[in-house]
Amino acid sequence: MDIASERLIVDAIGAAWPDDAVQAEEGHGHAGASGWTWVVDPLDGTRNYISRTGPWSVCIALYHQDRARMAVVHEPVAGETFSAVDGGGALLNGEPLAVTGGPSLERALVGVSFQPNPATKARAGRVIRELLPLVGDIRRVPAALNLVYQAAGRLDGGLALDTNLWDIAAGALVAREAGVVLGGHGPDFSTELTIGAAPLLWPALSEQVRATA
Incomplete structure (x- = not known):
């Protein structure tokens, strides 16, 4: 299913924008000449x-x-589509998303x-061992949903370890x-370590994760 999904996506991109590059998890990517690159994870989780x-x-x-300009994370089972445009805000099924300050x-x-x-x-075991006693609770979720669930306020913060660009872009x-x-x-997230948090939670969570990750 990973491979079939990726072929559908990459073929559609190639037909519409043949000069764009594609970076895809299952190896169907290709170079381009336009300066635009599609980063595809056909099945995260x-x-x-x-x-x-x-x-x-x-x-x-x-x-x-080297800058993300548009993004979509689609969760088919729940019927939810998270999307964003650089500088244009984030949406869930067309409705705006905005985080609040966050808890302690x-x-x-x-x-x-x-x-x-x-x-x-x-590595994750070491981080969780130190973090779990300090927070309300922890959930393990795929990297992309970890991030968009923070955008929707379902998670207050999160971290991702040793991902690939297509996992988090x-x-x-x-x-x-x-x-x-x-x-x-x-100051910048990376595939080696990505930390996210609501604004008021960020100082405490980022300090704790950075100390152990």
Whole structure:
């Protein structure tokens, strides 16, 4: 299903915008000459999809040079489409999204996302061991949904470890446009570490995660 989904998306992009580049998880990407790049995750949350134990989504982001300009995260089972335009705000099924200040750390619901390889699971275990006693609770969710759920106020903050660009590109733009504060070990988030939080939660959550991740 990953491969079939990606082929549908990449073929459609190629037919409409043949000069654009595509970066896609399952290897169907190609170079381009226009300066625009589509970043595609055809199925984020594959294990959830296979086991039917949690949410999954289809994620597409459009970059111009090195900046995300548009993004969509579609969750088919829930019938929800999160979208954003750079500088134009974020939407859920066409309705605007905007985060509030957020709770204190001890009341926060925090999403956690990580790649399921041994090294990253060990790293995630260390972070969760230190973080869980300090927050209200933790949920493990796929990286893109972690970010858009923050945009929708369902999670107060979150972190993602050792992702790929296609895992976080679309969700990060939606979160940013909704007012979620994003960062990593520095002021910019990265595939190695992405932290997101509502504005008032950001100082405490980012400090704690940076100290252990």
